Amino acid sequence: MTPGRVAQAMGGVFAVIGTPALPPKPRGKSPGWKAGKKRHRKNRCPIVKKTVTPPRKEASVAV
Template identity: 80%
Template structure:
């Protein structure tokens, strides 16, 4: 059975390396992040309470 498996091969891909990532490739340009405009929300006043006539 081992010879059959050796002839067929495996459907899986090769294992990925573990540990620290290789980092930034040398010579590649680095760009700053695109900044989005700041959106400030206005403070809404508290709702008025209905006046009770006595």
């Protein structure tokens, strides 16, 4: 048989023997929170701020 004829016949072969692939998963909107599940606030970290550096002293010029 030619490769084209084999490709045409594969649909019937797969219909008879089945396929090892899993059925497709449902798509669309997610179900959201499960009923009765407690919701918690996000843990907050303390804010770290940079310290203000004092201005540099200029070198005095000796005469």
